[in-house]
Structure formats: structure tokens, C-alpha cells
Amino acid sequence: MSNIEPLEQKVYLSSPTMHGEELKYVQEAYETNWMSTVGANIDAIESEIASYVGVNHAVALSSGTAALHLAVKLAGVKPGDEVLCSDMTFSATVNPVVYEGGVPVFVDSEYETWNMSPEALEKTFELHPNAKAVMVAHLYGTPARIQEIADIAHAHGAVLIEDAAESLGATVDGKQTGSFGDIAAISFNGNKIITGSSGGMLLTNSEAQADKARKWSTQSREAAPWYQHEELGYNYRMSNVIAGVIRGQLLHLEEHIAQKKAITERYAEGLKDLPVTVMPVGARFIAPVRPNHWLTCLLIDPDSMCPQVRGDHDYLYASEPGKSCPQQILDAIAAINAEGRPIWKPMHLQPYYRNHAFVTAQGDGRAQTNAYIAGTATDVGADVFQRGLCLPSDNKMTPDQQDRIIEVIRSCFE
């Protein structure tokens, strides 16, 4: 590897970017003493997000995870019910199913979008015909083949929950992710494309569902003179202060998407003669699809992978001329003061979920777990985890900083 100067200022994977308007709305909340889970910012941001995404109702909550939890409840998932879930995703997609006693069944990904494979979903319904719901995530802001997935879910009488936590602003045929599901969730966590520092929303076209979610999120208080409780409640409502930050951020969502798209394009150009695919450039149906480019990722060609093994907490690789691997690139990036990350480790490889079914487009995929340990897995998720990585994608990264990162990645293949 060549000697490349470390960056003076650390470049993060994806960090909050404030603009100024956020403070104005927070100040209003402060000066009017609406420092609560009630207030004008909450009302405004709910209607602004609903109209931006194109759904009838948005319910402001404390996190995307809370939104997914209430979505699972609204879907009517009861203890023992199976829910067919994206396999390559963040654990917060799946954990809320377990909060309700549901049983996640993991559906393999496809190479084109890295999201749930509609073919594997069909196969999963053959093996698990009574599944109550489908939980699909749009990983890294690249839309899944969501219309096909919606059609398959509905043909099998399942409720479709869309985890659009990472994909706010991404569209398919001009329609926003988060508007295809029967219920959807978005997130305003600190690393997402816009942030409230935390926060999330549940999206639905049904007024009855929105009312239910609002009631559950505020401790399930009944309309009565005293605290009257007829069902289980939660403290999941968004703060009016957080809502103010999000109101200011929403004004800059399109700008963030444009900045992140430019980052993807700069990586694609700078790495174009390397044996890699830059995502989402390689995503299927890229024409009618607009990713939000939240994170730009890399997939190394199989023939250009140097040996790399991962245990539960550690890794080893052996560098070879002309070849590299994600852990080598991540080490090299970290050495110049920039932050990348491995691909989200698929759920079927997580020790916590080892007892759950996993289905690939070929059928039962659980044999793949042992194959993964032996290094011969053929499921898409394990392969993308092995060969892929997330690149520094912060929208404050300058072209000079990005060029330095590109130079480091190139040096790994020398």
C-alpha cells in the first residue's frame, strides 16, 4: 500500500448536517414552552411528511424502531405468527416482530438491489403459506422491487410493512418508498439522510390505524376524566423539540440527496477500472428508480477477492497483489481517518436468530449457514456480506477528501 496522508478532519460514514432553520423551530418550541410531546412542530411535520411521501397519515414517534413496533401491532401479528422479513438489513427491522411474539422467517436478497428477492419471497410463501405479514427494507436508500413484493404479499393475504428508515426520498416510478406498504416506518436517527437527532414516523393511509398508533404511543389513555386504560400502552410519542429539528431538516432533504448522489458518482468514476461494482449504480431497474444514495457501497468481483475470514468478533485476511477484500479496505480507510463499515450482517447469520428459517430463491436456505462457516455459502446475503462494504458517504465530505479515499481504495488493489 502506498503512503497516503491522513485526513485532517475525520470523514464519517454518514453524520448529521444542520442548516440553521432547525434552530428557529426549536426556539419557537422553547419560547412558547411547548417543550413536550404536544405542539405545533409535531402537527406541522406530520402533515409535511405525509404530503411529501404521499400517504394520508404520518404519526410522529420517538424512533423508527417504535414505528416498526406499532406497525407490527397494527398488522395484527400475534404470538406464533410468522412474518417474512428482509434478511440483509439492520436488526431494528426484525426485532419488533419478536417484541410481539411473532416469528421472523428470513428471505434472501437479490444481487440487483441487495434487497428482498421477489423470487425468494414466492418460495418462502410456498414453505410458509400462513405468514401474517411481510417486512421489507430498502437497504442503504435503494428501493427494493417493491411493487412485485407488494403484489406477492397481497396475493397471499399478508400485510405489507415497509421499512423505509434508510430510504426517505427514494422513489420508484415517481412514487415514494413508504407509500407502497399497508403500513410503513421512517427514521430520523442521527445517521439517516435527515435527522431530528432521533425520531421516527409511522405512515398509513388508514385514519383508524393512525388513530390507534397515536393512542398506543401516548400510553393508551381512553377518553375519560381519569387515566383509564383498556389496552397496553407505550411512551413512543415524538418530542416537539425533535419535531422542530426535523422541520428544519426537511427543507434540505432534496439537497442532501443531490449531494449523496454526487458522492456515488464520484466513487463510480474514480473506481471504474477496478474489479468492483459501485452501488447503487448497479441496481436493477435504475431508470424508473431514484435511490436516495444514503450510503454508497462497493462489491468486489469474486475473482479479485483476497482470502478473508470473519469470526463472531474478529477477522483475518491475507493481502495479495491485484486483489483486496472489505476488511483490508476498511482498515486502509480507517488509517487515513475515514469511516467505512461492513455490509449489515444478514439476520440468518446472527447468533440471536440462528433458530429461524431462512429461504433463498432455491428453497430452504438454512444449510447455507454451515456453508458460510465453511466458506462455501451460495446465498446472496452471505456473499454480499463477504465481498461488500459501505464507503464513507457523509454529505459534508469534500471532493478533495473523497479523492484521498478513492486513492486509498485503489492502493488496496495494487
Ligand SMILES: *Cc1c(COP(=O)(O)O)cnc(C)c1O
Ligand atoms: C435506522 C434503522 C431503523 C431504526 O430506526 P431508529 O430510528 O434508529 O429506531 C430500522 N430499520 C433500518 C433499516 C434502519 O436503518
